[in-house]
Amino acid sequence: MIETLGMYFQFPFVRYALIVGVLIALCSSLLGVTLVLRRFSFIGDGLSHVAFGALAVAGILNLTDDMLFVLPVTVLAAVLLLRTGQNTKIKGDAAIAMISVSALAIGYLLMNLFSTSTNLSGDVCSTLFGSTSILTLTQGEVWLCAVLSIAVVALFILFYNKLFAVTFDEDFARASGTRVEAYNLLIAVVIAVIIVLAMNLVGSLLISALIIFPAMSAMRIFRSFRAVTLCSGVLSVVCALLGILISIVSGTPVGSTIVAVNMAAFLLCCGAARIQGGKA
Amino acid sequence: MAQLTCSGLSLGYERRVICAGLSFSVNEGDYLCIVGENGSGKTTLMKTILGLQKPLAGSIAFGDGLKAGEIGYLPQQTAAQKDFPATVWEVALSGCQARMGRRPFYSRQEKEETRRNLARMGMEGLAGRCYRDLSGGQQQRVLLARALCATRKLLLLDEPVSGLDPAVTAEMYALITRLNREEKVTIIMISHDPGAVQYASHVLHIGRELFFGTAQAYREKWENGDFDFMRGGSAL
Ligand SMILES: Nc1ncnc2c1ncn2[C@@H]1O[C@H](COP(=O)(O)OP(=O)(O)OP(=O)(O)O)[C@@H](O)[C@H]1O
Numbered sequence: 438m439i440e441t442l443g444m445y446f447q448f449p450f451v452r453y454a455l456i457v458g459v460l461i462a463l464c465s466s467l468l469g470v471t472l473v474l475r476r477f478s479f480i481g482d483g484l485s486h487v488a489f490g491a492l493a494v495a496g497i498l499n500l501t502d503d504m505l506f507v508l509p510v511t512v513l514a515a516v517l518l519l520r521t522g523q524n525t526k527i528k529g530d531a532a533i534a535m536i537s538v539s540a541l542a543i544g545y546l547l548m549n550l551f552s553t554s555t556n557l558s559g560d561v562c563s564t565l566f567g568s569t570s571i572l573t574l575t576q577g578e579v580w581l582c583a584v585l586s587i588a589v590v591a592l593f594i595l596f597y598n599k600l601f602a603v604t605f606d607e608d609f610a611r612a613s614g615t616r617v618e619a620y621n622l623l624i625a626v627v628i629a630v631i632i633v634l635a636m637n638l639v640g641s642l643l644i645s646a647l648i649i650f651p652a653m654s655a656m657r658i659f660r661s662f663r664a665v666t667l668c669s670g671v672l673s674v675v676c677a678l679l680g681i682l683i684s685i686v687s688g689t690p691v692g693s694t695i696v697a698v699n700m701a702a703f704l705l706c707c708g709a710a711r712i713q714g715g716k717a
Numbered sequence: 718m719a720q721l722t723c724s725g726l727s728l729g730y731e732r733r734v735i736c737a738g739l740s741f742s743v744n745e746g747d748y749l750c751i752v753g754e755n756g757s758g759k760t761t762l763m764k765t766i767l768g769l770q771k772p773l774a775g776s777i778a779f780g781d782g783l784k785a786g787e788i789g790y791l792p793q794q795t796a797a798q799k800d801f802p803a804t805v806w807e808v809a810l811s812g813c814q815a816r817m818g819r820r821p822f823y824s825r826q827e828k829e830e831t832r833r834n835l836a837r838m839g840m841e842g843l844a845g846r847c848y849r850d851l852s853g854g855q856q857q858r859v860l861l862a863r864a865l866c867a868t869r870k871l872l873l874l875d876e877p878v879s880g881l882d883p884a885v886t887a888e889m890y891a892l893i894t895r896l897n898r899e900e901k902v903t904i905i906m907i908s909h910d911p912g913a914v915q916y917a918s919h920v921l922h923i924g925r926e927l928f929f930g931t932a933q934a935y936r937e938k939w940e941n942g943d944f945d946f947m948r949g950g951s952a953l
């Protein structure tokens with residue numbers, strides 16, 4: 438098996454896939470902690486469906502670069518969604534659900550009406566569940582992804598303390614002069630970027646897994662914010678690596694394999710927590 | 718000039734006025750106790766002072782070198798945070814956030830001060846414990862330590878003793894009183910507990926009847942049965 442892997446590593450596209458997969462997994466897990474704690478677990482779902490809809494529209498408009506359209510639309514949706522968390526009449530989860538299904542429906546509708554592709558359901562399926570596109574990345578795409586991911590990680594480290602304050606108690610942070618709105622906006626933009634990146638990896642339907650699972654697993658075991666964040670990052674990277682390797686060796690779909698590995702890790706963490714609790 | 722001056726303040730949500738014509742001022746070193754029935758707008762008043770919501774009318778002015786951000790706040794409930802993984806240390810330290818400005822990390826000085834504030838609350842031994850595993854009273858102390866990290870001038874406390882047992886309640890009041898007397902921290906405290914008034918220098922009563930004055934005057938008025946709502950059910 439080691440030999441098989443060794444053979445696969447000869448191919449640049451496998452190395453690219455690993456790099457990109459790990460970076461995306463790292464970014465999404467870091468923000469996942471904040472999102473889960475703020476009851477925004479499903480924002481990943483909502484936004485990725487918006488991105489799906491945007492992708493459909495971009496396809497119809499025959500844009501040369503889809504990203505130039507998809508990214509701004511997703512960022513806009515993220516800003517709107519995070520804003521609903523605060524004072525509006527429609528609560529966060531309902532707003533996310535509404536936007537998410539609308540975008541999905543409209544996207545599919547438009548694709549059906551205007552699509553020029555002969556294999557429509559194949560296209561839709563690969564956008565929803567992640568395609569093999571992670572294995573067909575060009576060097577340019579890998580660079581773009583690497584730069585964006587490093588920017589996200591750097592931002593996260595710089596704003597780690599503020600992020601904690603804003604997540605733990607928004608009112609207190611605001612009262613003591615922290616510019617909460619600015620940080621919420623920053624979070625929204627970063628999430629949108631991650632989602633758009635992650636769509637290549639696991640597809641729209643499974644993105645939530647990358648955001649939720651590592652944070653939930655880490656929260657089983659650790660009880661400080663720092664430890665949870667670190668553990669969630671490490672766990673996510675390990676799961677992504679394992680998932681991609683398994684999928685290459687056994688020919689399973691990349692996205693679902695990563696999610697399955699994450700699920701297994703979560704179960705392991707639950708077990709570990711139980712043993713830990715039993716001792717205490 | 719007073720540290721905090723409110724004049725002609727109207728409180729409420731989306732044009733529904735809860736309380737109108739509120740005028741009072743707080744000087745450095747004062748201990749103001751805000752009392753009133755459930756739903757009379759005490760928490761709303763505090764949130765308005767903190768700038769979390771806008772007053773419907775009137776104005777709030779800070780003086781004496783106090784800026785809007787230099788307020789320590791102890792919320793009535795932090796309900797959302799039931800499963801939040803955070804240590805006592807992390808929670809208390811986050812109080813220093815405000816004065817950091819754009820600086821991303823805490824300085825040694827800020828950590829030292831957090832340690833001191835936790836010690837003041839008798840919580841230094843629990844710094845590594847998980848916040849959500851503490852008892853209500855212990856959590857309250859941690860939040861008070863956090864509020865102290867945010868300010869040395871003005872503390873706003875929203876029912877700091879709700880849910881505490883009598884012994885801990887007395888201890889909490891002693892703590893707050895000591896902060897006020899010894900460290901000259903201005904205190905604005907909401908309380909349901911009639912016993913709380915005895916520690917205060919001033920009292921603001923909101924609700925069916927407005928009153929603002931010294932604690933002395935409030936007690937006299939109270940003893941003479943001089944409040945409208947005390948006179949034989951005329952209010953209800
Ligand atoms: N977010 C809100 N939107 C609309 N109305 C609100 C909101 N929060 C509170 N209210 C209303 O404002 C009034 C005052 O509420 P507030 O929380 O200020 O009372 P309080 O004096 O602090 O009461 P308590 O003693 O129970 O803490 C209540 O009638 C309440 O129904």
Ligand SMILES: [Mg+2]
Nearest residue numbers: 759760761793
């Ligand atoms: Mg209240």
